[in-house]
Amino acid sequence: MPGANDSEDGWRDTTIDASAVEGDPERAAAVQGIERIRQSIDNIDSAIISLLAERFKCTSQVGVLKARAGFAPEDHQREDHQMKRLARIAIDAGLDPQIAQMYREFVVTEAKKRHERIAQAGGDPGVLDIWA
Numbered sequence: 001m002p003g004a005n006d007s008e009d010g011w012r013d014t015t016i017d018a019s020a021v022e023g024d025p026e027r028a029a030a031v032q033g034i035e036r037i038r039q040s041i042d043n044i045d046s047a048i049i050s051l052l053a054e055r056f057k058c059t060s061q062v063g064v065l066k067a068r069a070g071f072a073p074e075d076h077q078r079e080d081h082q083m084k085r086l087a088r089i090a091i092d093a094g095l096d097p098q099i100a101q102m103y104r105e106f107v108v109t110e111a112k113k114r115h116e117r118i119a120q121a122g123g124d125p126g127v128l129d130i131w132a
């Protein structure tokens with residue numbers, strides 16, 4: 001396909017910028033549309049990163065309370081509840097619930113790793129590079 005290259009990681013790759021237009025009006029319209037949508041994608045990514053920072057601040061605070069009270073990092077009953085809840089929310093929102101599960105697995109696993117580090121430091125959250 002014109003304009004597509006194989007990238008190092010094996011994906012077919014096209015850099016979408018003015019050079020991708022190649023004098024073709026259909027491509028020019030596509031590039032314009034993509035650039036407009038990318039503004040919203042960037043805004044969404046900013047919001048997600050800010051929300052993740054807040055989530056990790058919260059889970060680290062839970063980690064401190066757990067470590068000081070002698071509780072283990074994991075609570076599988078809470079995780080089961082979250083799994084079911086997020087699957088329902090994803091389906092209602094029109095999102096593949098597998099994506100919600102991948103998100104949940106990622107954040108919960110990272111939260112528990114931080115709980116372990118806090119517990120090993122005797123409940124001191126300062127052990128984390130940054131608070132989150």
Ligand SMILES: C=C(O[C@@H]1C=C(C(=O)O)C=C[C@H]1O)C(=O)O
Nearest residue numbers: 059062073074075078107108111
């Ligand atoms: C943050 C907690 O600790 C762990 C991490 C969880 C999370 O990231 O949401 C959920 C359950 C626990 O396995 C908690 O118990 O609330």
